Amino acid sequence: MMKMKTRPVEVLRRGHMACPGCGLSLGMRMVLRAMGPKMVGVVVPSCVAVTSGPFPYTALGVPAFHSAFEIAAPTAAGIAAALKEQGKEDIPVLAFAGDGGTFDIGLQSLSGAADRNENFIYVCMDNEAYMNTGIQVSSATPRYTWTGTSPTGNPRRKKQIMEIMAAHRMPYAATASIAFPEDLTRKIQKAKAMRGTRFIHMLSPCTTGWKIGEDMAVKVAMLSVETNVFPLYEIENGLSYTITYSSRNLPVEKYLMAQGRYQHLQPDQIQAIQAETDRAWVDLQGRAAKRKEEL
Amino acid sequence: MKRFITGNHAVAEAARLCRPQIVAAYPITPQTPIYEKLSDWDAAGELGGTMMRVESEHSAMAVCLSASLAGARTFTATASQGLALMHEMLHFAAGCRTAVVMAVVNRTLAAPWAFWSDQTDSLSQRDTGWLQIYCENNQESLDTTIQAFRIAEEIKLPIMVVLEGNFISHFMEPVEIPEQHMVDGFLPAVCLPRRFDVDNPGYAIPTVTQQQFRKYRKLSQEAMEHSLEVIEQVDTEFAAHFGRSYGLVEAVDCEDAELVILTTATITSTARVALAELRAEGLKVGLFKLRIFRPFPTAAIRAVLDKAPRIAVIERNISLGREGIFCSEVKAALINSSGHPRIQGYLAGIGGSDVNPKLIKRIAHHALETDMVQDGPLWMAEDE
Structure with missing residues (x-):
């Protein structure tokens, strides 16, 4: 008899409010599928909140709370603490926030929660600008990137959120990509099995803000990994680095030129981005090698 | 048992007697002794529940309102700049119909910097949708804190118990501290709705239309109006249990x-x-x-x-x-x-x-x- 294959339970339901081709909604779907329906979700103003839908509709198949912009982490901490008091410590709490809600306005409260090692999973859906309000620069926006408030290109470098989180010596922090669903799923499931503050940084290509086609989110996400712009790795206890995917080391130009937001770049700017990416990649490999030596 | 204690100590005693499940707090003069007293009891295993030493008052309120929505009894305390920092969260806690109880120790708002009693901090929060009760002395601060849990949990709106910095917070007076069983008899175990039920998932506080927003504001206003009756009824019951009452006025x-x-x-x-x-x-x-x-x-x-x-x-x-x-x-x-x-x-x-x-x-x-x-x-x- 033929073995029946069952489809996984989709927690993010059809009819969500994301733009067509949205990378973030794919990421939400994968994260929630890996978590399963037994969890409590926290969303804050961001594209995640838009995607989740307006009253009386919701795309989320789990109990969830649309909390305030800068408090994803303490919201999750408060719910987790209440569930513990009610003897329901087995129900995990997962918070979604955007890059603005994580790198900028929510950084203090996230740092506080991570410092106390509160018990929740935090997923930063990073689309590298304030997309929910219409493409304004954030501290997650990479250098030279066009946004509505950096019309000639962002002069600042992207804030290194993973290093900031690692500095908290939290149990688990990992990058994840919609182009690598197995890697993403494994990381979510690994995080789910742990306790304390766990952080996932997911690059979420935005068709509108990145000026890419509706069929390009996964490809651009894939290129971000293959060019080492967004390497896939995990950090345990803030110190132990593991690179979870060996990239093809493609030139960054391939990633940049796939997107409308970089069409204004000059050759020297592309070279500068390449040099910076190379430096960061060598640094990351060094950290991972140090871990191997220790093992 | 009558003891000679400060108003802050009296409020902390009341909070402990009410068995809060979540206390989230951050230090600020002249509230800090409440936070310290609760921390002492937490360290001695006498507080019960979870004590969260957060990184700001803003996060203290974020934790309390979230835990309250999850169905837990919550308490925090603040003053002055800390209350002003919470402002956004205060609207949110009331709009979410939580039952957070917060002691507010009145202190001047900077600038200029000062540490003395001035009610402009709590009165600036007039329109946030919180109930506000102003206490005259240490005993009333203790009693009102106990009453506040009953009121908040019945009407599902958060309450500020307001006491003046220094004049109440740090001045000592003889205060009758009720026995635990007396408080347990007056304040039953928490029975708030648990909004995050994995067997019956719902989405709390989504985006609404103009008409829906108006409807929710009207419901909150009706709850506020109704709460006058609840406050009086709780005060009457309190008198029956403890022999003290205060009235609305x-x-x-x-x-x-x-x-x-x-x-x-x-x-x-x-x-x-x-x-x-x-x-x-x-x-x-x-x-x-x-x-x-x-x-x-x-x-x-x-x-x-x-x-x-x-x-x-x-x-x-x-x-x-x-x-x-x-x-x-x-x-x-x-x-x-x-x-x-x-x-x-x-x-x-x-x-x-x-x-x-x-x-x-x-x-x-x-x-x-x-x-x-x-x-x-x-x-x-x-x-x-």
Whole structure:
């Protein structure tokens, strides 16, 4: 008899409010599928909140709370603490926030929660600008990137959120990509099995803000990994680095030129981005090698 | 058991007796001793629940409102700048219909920097949808904190128990601390809705339309109005359990009064002394204590003050560009009164400056002897 294959339970339901081709909604779907329906979700103003839908509709198949912009982490901490008091410590709490809600306005409260090692999973859906309000620069926006408030290109470098989180010596922090669903799923499931503050940084290509086609989110996400712009790795206890995917080391130009937001770049700017990416990649490999030596 | 303790200690005792499941707090003068006392008990395993030492007041309120939505009994305490930092969260906690109980220890808002009692911090939060109860002394601060959990959990709106910095927070008074079983008999185990049920998932606080927003605001307003009954009923039950009650307002010698002095909080206890002396002088003066500020007890005020010839509002706060906030509110409450009371606002005690019986008597004489009422406030101070 033929073995029946069952489809996984989709927690993010059809009819969500994301733009067509949205990378973030794919990421939400994968994260929630890996978590399963037994969890409590926290969303804050961001594209995640838009995607989740307006009253009386919701795309989320789990109990969830649309909390305030800068408090994803303490919201999750408060719910987790209440569930513990009610003897329901087995129900995990997962918070979604955007890059603005994580790198900028929510950084203090996230740092506080991570410092106390509160018990929740935090997923930063990073689309590298304030997309929910219409493409304004954030501290997650990479250098030279066009946004509505950096019309000639962002002069600042992207804030290194993973290093900031690692500095908290939290149990688990990992990058994840919609182009690598197995890697993403494994990381979510690994995080789910742990306790304390766990952080996932997911690059979420935005068709509108990145000026890419509706069929390009996964490809651009894939290129971000293959060019080492967004390497896939995990950090345990803030110190132990593991690179979870060996990239093809493609030139960054391939990633940049796939997107409308970089069409204004000059050759020297592309070279500068390449040099910076190379430096960061060598640094990351060094950290991972140090871990191997220790093992 | 009666003990000689500070107001902060009294509030902490009350909070502990109410068995909060989540306490989230952050230090700020003059509230910090509440946080420290609860931490001591937490360390000794006598607090129960989870104590979260958060990185800001903003996060303290974020934790409390989230835990309350999850169905937990929550408590925090703050003052001044910390309360101002919470402002956004206060609207959110009320809009989410949580039952957070918070002690607010009145302190000046900077600038300039100061540490003394001034009610402008809590009164600035007037429109956030929180109930506000102003306490006169240490005992009332303890009792009101216990009452607050009952009220908040019944009406599902958050409550500020407001006590003045230094005058209550750090001054010591004999306080009757109830036995645990007495409090347990008065305040049952928490029974709030648990909004995050994995077997029956719902999405709390989604985006709504204009009409839906209006509907929710109206429901909150109705809950506020209804809460006056709940406050009175809880106060009556409290009296049955503990032998003490406070009412929405308190009127002393107002029946025949040509002048009613209207006060809140600690100025009230000083005014009680002044009142006795004024009556001894043969002056027909009464005292009216406003205890509940939100919801505003308009009917209770009108029942006593509709026909009062003159009212002097003495207060320790100011809405710059207008007058004392209690004065504005009392004027608005009495605008339709048949007796058309003449209401004069006196700003005394701003910045925590001393309001002694002598100053109150001076104000009373001024109010009785002056025929013209000024629309703006009169500044009166002990050293002027």
